[in-house]
Amino acid sequence: MSETATSTARAAAGAGDGRASVRPAIEASGLTKTFRGFTAVDGVDISVRQGEVVAFLGPNGAGKTSTIDMLLGLSQPDRGEVRLFGLTPRQAIGRGLVSAVMQTGGLLGDVTVRDTMKLTASLFAQTTSIDAALERAGIADIADRKVSKCSGGQQQRLRFAMALVSDPGLIVLDEPTTGMDVEGRHSFWQAIHADARRGRTVLFATHYLEEADQYADRIILIRKGRIVADGTTAEIKAMAAGRTIEAEWPGADRDALAALPGVETVEVRGTRVVVRTSDSDAVARHLLTQTPAHDVTITSQNLEQAFLRLTGDDAEGARA
């Protein structure tokens, strides 16, 4: 499924749909980054069309931040290439086409919110009004406050306002809601979503499955520096709808089970056979009518389990 979803995105990004002149917001191919022998990012390909809202989902340490740093030109890939709107990251940033909201830091404590915005705006050739950006980020009321006196959530909104002021085509957010409470998180995402209505492309990294589910049109799952799934939220959810069937069947015929429609993996644990499938009825019917299997149990996986299955240590099977 990961293959089909990726190729759909590629086809749409290509010349086939009558928008040939529109460059993809992000085109990264074969990104690889190694730190002292540890491969943090291992051949990542990402293509994002303009207007998409994409979640970059993975557990901590999966390589999200390292990938984002390369996308933004903050670090150079050992191998691979990045194009943003057809330009190098530095050129795209120079023209105000791309901005980013980083996880922490990036603010001067001794300056007011408004001065931070004035300073940021002064660095770009074209900007929207500072008040409009503050308004959209929901911090117009604290413009005269010193940054060091702002709460974590307010500082995060300020980072968002700074990212908005150049009216970029693409905003990249690296775990933007870390450390926010539930309410703050919700209203922060509302602000982002309201903003995306004008067609702004958004790529956000998160390790909260919920956030990816609620706020993205498309999810790219990363694990140990590799993309393990890439599809629309609905497709990833369909994956989550899969079930696990277990039955007692000494000497199980694995090949027959694997040939059933919807079966993803077949595992034999002693005398028990464990089948992961998107069509549990077919497997159960087969087991109970065509085989000597007994003691059949069916458990459904939730989104959480699918996520863990795709990103956890035993993920190799899921990718087969």
Added chain:
Amino acid sequence: MSTPSLERLDAIDPSSRRAPALGGFSWTFLSVELKRLFRNSSVVIFTLIFPIGMLFLVALPNRGSSISDVPVSAGGISAAVPIMISMAVYGAMVASTMTGVSVASERAQGWSRQLRLTPLNPVVYILVKILCGLVLGGLAVIATIAVGAAMGITAPLGNLIGAGVLAWLSSLMMTSLGLAVGYAFPAQNAMRYLGPILPVLSFMGGLFFPLYLMPEGVQIAAKFTPVWGIANLSQSAVVGAAPDVWAAPNLLVWFVLFTAFAVLMFRRDTRRV
């Protein structure tokens, strides 16, 4: 700054956007940077209040004694004049060093990284720091000389201007030192290293105590330290004497060394960010 119309953002033609002129330099940027400097109380204390305080404590009591056979009342230059210019040099030095070293705390706060996500050219950022150092250093020099003049400590105008400009330009060298240390060490260490270094260098350079009253060995060693060149040049200029032949080479060599160190550390830093 112009305002793009609220066009759709999902079919952007990258050529409709342009990069800023001058690598992102703007007067707004410079003015916010200056505002930050002036809000920093330790900067203001060491660049403005300390030198002026020293005028009162050290220069004023020596106002009546002449450095030559001509008494001050008969137009001779007061011993307080070289003290005053030394304090101006010190103020300018501290101003520019502290401006330079501020990159350390900006790096620690992730601000340098944030700036990498804007069109600002890193070299322009450095130039803004140097300009800030020059503005603050210039103010320190002017304030010290103006307060001195108000106390009646004065020399021929030409001498004052020449010495003042020299003191001011010494800022450039010390901004380099500040930037080098600011890029080389983490924020807290940067200030911890520079804090004691500046007074020691000033002492060895003869800003706090006349070198000719020190043992000969110290006098010779002093000539190799970075502040001696600028101290000798500006003190000589203000009394209208010829400087030591090694003063200008000393200033030049240290300026080149500090700047090379700063460029090296800056390069290392931009690779790493």
